[in-house]
Amino acid sequence: MKRIFLLLLGLLLLSGCQPQKHDSQTFAMDTIMQFTAYGPKGQQALAHASARVQELDQLFSVTRSTSEIYAVNHAQGEPVALSEDTARLLAQSLELCSQTGGALDITAYPAVRAWGFTTGDYQVPSADELLALAAQIDYTQVELTENQVRLPEGMELDFGAVAKGYTGEVLAQELRELGVESAILTLGGNVQTIGSRPGGDPWRIGVQDPEGDGYLMVLSLVDQAAVTSGGYQRFFDADGERYWHIMDPASAAPARSGLTSVTIVGDSGTQCDGLSTALFVMGLEEGTQFWRDHRELEFEAIFVTEAGAIYHTAGLTDRFFLAEGYEDREVTVLE
Numbered sequence: 001m002k003r004i005f006l007l008l009l010g011l012l013l014l015s016g017c018q019p020q021k022h023d024s025q026t027f028a029m030d031t032i033m034q035f036t037a038y039g040p041k042g043q044q045a046l047a048h049a050s051a052r053v054q055e056l057d058q059l060f061s062v063t064r065s066t067s068e069i070y071a072v073n074h075a076q077g078e079p080v081a082l083s084e085d086t087a088r089l090l091a092q093s094l095e096l097c098s099q100t101g102g103a104l105d106i107t108a109y110p111a112v113r114a115w116g117f118t119t120g121d122y123q124v125p126s127a128d129e130l131l132a133l134a135a136q137i138d139y140t141q142v143e144l145t146e147n148q149v150r151l152p153e154g155m156e157l158d159f160g161a162v163a164k165g166y167t168g169e170v171l172a173q174e175l176r177e178l179g180v181e182s183a184i185l186t187l188g189g190n191v192q193t194i195g196s197r198p199g200g201d202p203w204r205i206g207v208q209d210p211e212g213d214g215y216l217m218v219l220s221l222v223d224q225a226a227v228t229s230g231g232y233q234r235f236f237d238a239d240g241e242r243y244w245h246i247m248d249p250a251s252a253a254p255a256r257s258g259l260t261s262v263t264i265v266g267d268s269g270t271q272c273d274g275l276s277t278a279l280f281v282m283g284l285e286e287g288t289q290f291w292r293d294h295r296e297l298e299f300e301a302i303f304v305t306e307a308g309a310i311y312h313t314a315g316l317t318d319r320f321f322l323a324e325g326y327e328d329r330e331v332t333v334l335e
Helices: 002-017 042-060 068-073 084-099 109-114 127-136 163-177 269-282 284-293 314-317
Strands: 021-030 032-036 143-145 147-151 183-185 190-193 203-208 215-221 226-230 235-238 241-242 259-266 299-305 310-313 318-324 331-334
Touching: 032 042, 032 163, 042 068, 042 084, 042 163, 042 183, 068 215, 084 143, 084 163, 084 269, 109 127, 127 163, 147 163, 163 183, 163 190, 163 226, 190 203, 190 269, 203 226, 203 259, 215 226, 215 259, 215 314, 226 269, 259 269, 259 284, 269 284, 284 299, 284 310, 299 314, 310 314, 314 318, 314 331
Parallel strands: 310 331
Antiparallel strands: 021 032, 032 183, 143 147, 183 190, 190 226, 203 215, 215 318, 226 259, 235 241, 259 299, 299 310
């Protein structure tokens, strides 16, 4: 009897050492978001996260008539006061636009709309229409002064390339402040981690095969974000051609860079989000050079080409492996 009691006691103590798992799911920013947090503060923290996501979605939506971005886009050249979140994200976005030489441009919304990606009414604009649209895209014309912004008449903002990254970053910071030490937040193609898995192992993140339904590779993450942008996420076919939602600001047309996806890993979810789009637009050669020239940004990258080849920066060498069934893929380490 004593042995059984001690065994049961040991099992109870062991189970008590396992932190409680909490899950939640919400829909915002046109995607399903799934959150998992561990520990006694997890349930309260996830309730906060779900409410905070809806708050940010309300601020950043380009289509909701009650959002701040909608107000900015319909101000007809007049200045608009911004909340702290919108002003902060706009400032960070404009900095990313500048750092990438306009490969990321948050004023490309008229082009996204013209191709039908906001309504589902897909079409291929004429050459003249594309020229006119490209002339409207110029982030340098955005006038931001503290918490107030003014756009030239006809210009429109779109946080689609940065909003989920910013949201994940904000949630991670606020969940840490609520006492969460282990969590994973999935926001569409964005993943934000807090700490490591219970027990100390890294989080394992699957990166989708751009040409299929399975995972092409797996990444190990601890307290970082990973964001993937790819042409496979939103697209339509017309006249034998495939057109995706990632716009090249220079042409106001879907970016044709020879890549099918780009994954960025780093500490800042906002930066990872914006750079995943920008480096997709740049292509392999220019994107690799950008990484080499901007080591101060402290990010790593994975490029998948249309030929199926994989290139990853050196900092991911010990944190990257191909998924089962893809072991024969060509992989090149970028130095």
